[in-house]
Amino acid sequence: MTHPTIAPPTMTARPSPDANPATVPPAIRVEGLTKRFPTPDRSSVTAVDGIGFTVPRGGVTGLLGGNGAGKTTTISMLLGLLLPTAGTVEILGVDMARHRHAVLPRMNFSSPYVELPHRLTVRENLTVYAHLYGLTCVKKRVRDLAEHLDLTRFLDRPSGGLSAGQKTRVALAKALLNEPELLLLDEPTASLDPDTADWIRTYLERYRTRTGATILLASHNMLEVERLCDGVLMMRQGRIVDRGAPAALLARYGRKTLEEVFLDIARADGDAVPAGEAADAAE
Ligand SMILES: Nc1ncnc2c1ncn2[C@@H]1O[C@H](COP(=O)(O)OP(=O)(O)OP(=O)(O)O)[C@@H](O)[C@H]1O
Numbered sequence: 696m697t698h699p700t701i702a703p704p705t706m707t708a709r710p711s712p713d714a715n716p717a718t719v720p721p722a723i724r725v726e727g728l729t730k731r732f733p734t735p736d737r738s739s740v741t742a743v744d745g746i747g748f749t750v751p752r753g754g755v756t757g758l759l760g761g762n763g764a765g766k767t768t769t770i771s772m773l774l775g776l777l778l779p780t781a782g783t784v785e786i787l788g789v790d791m792a793r794h795r796h797a798v799l800p801r802m803n804f805s806s807p808y809v810e811l812p813h814r815l816t817v818r819e820n821l822t823v824y825a826h827l828y829g830l831t832c833v834k835k836r837v838r839d840l841a842e843h844l845d846l847t848r849f850l851d852r853p854s855g856g857l858s859a860g861q862k863t864r865v866a867l868a869k870a871l872l873n874e875p876e877l878l879l880l881d882e883p884t885a886s887l888d889p890d891t892a893d894w895i896r897t898y899l900e901r902y903r904t905r906t907g908a909t910i911l912l913a914s915h916n917m918l919e920v921e922r923l924c925d926g927v928l929m930m931r932q933g934r935i936v937d938r939g940a941p942a943a944l945l946a947r948y949g950r951k952t953l954e955e956v957f958l959d960i961a962r963a964d965g966d967a968v969p970a971g972e973a974a975d976a977a978e
Pocket residue numbers: 732733740741742760761762763764765766767768769
């Protein structure tokens with residue numbers, strides 16, 4: 696497929712860049728976050744086990760971990776889609792438990808696990824979400840986003856009839872409708888061919904540069920993480936077992952690729968590194 700040229704960055708209005716970083720709360724602050732799901736035998740599965748981290752504004756942080764590590768559950772709690780069993784989530788300085796509705800218009804997400812209504816066309820879906828976000832100039836916004844994400848020719852097709860890769864691009868368009876300050880992405884390039892995935896990564900990089908947005912992304916693609924992320928949180932069995940800038944993790948583990956670091960951590964027993972050694976690079 697031939698992708699449209701990505702528009703050059705233009706700055707839009709954001710919180711003042713002159714604001715004192717010491718007084719600006721981080722994009723995400725999580726403390727003691729825990730989620731236990733009840734099981735039919737009346738016990739429970741601990742999906743997220745008392746994690747704590749902060750994500751600074753304006754960066755791209757990767758949330759990594761093997762299958763079942765707790766990434767999707769964590770993102771769902773950040774979005775307020777799942778209520779934590781314990782712990783606190785603060786988004787852009789707002790306590791999600793008490794004032795979720797004050798901050799939801801400033802954030803958005805995409806996930807391959809959340810399907811848009813199948814029978815609605817792409818245009819109808821994006822229009823409904825644009826209205827939910829209270830946007831003005833909805834027709835133009837939908838048209839522009841469709842153009843940017845190469846979706847114009849799919850606009851009047853039912854969303855359910857699209858390929859997995861096309862659905863991923865529609866989900867990303869939905870996630871960008873309100874030009875969020877915080878973008879949570881669960882496997883943003885899953886099901887995309889290498890060319891389209893590369894195009895999407897470039898799009899996300901330019902989006903971040905243009906808007907100053909913060910991005911948290913869960914990914915199994917270590918090359919993607921090395922390219923996009925300035926901080927990484929490594930999860931295993933519901934806990935954060937290491938964190939740091941990609942380069943710092945490579946140095947600490949004596950590895951050449953993040954894939955090797957990932958395997959070291961995924962296959963380790965207990966904490967990935969001795970307690971206290973893990974740098975708080977996501978902070
Ligand atoms: N609704 C639920 N009920 C019971 N257990 C759940 C539920 N949702 C998730 N879990 C369990 O919680 C754990 C973490 O799941 P989660 O989906 O957060 O992992 P993940 O890191 O996103 O995995 P993957 O990379 O496979 O998507 C898993 O053991 C999963 O089986």
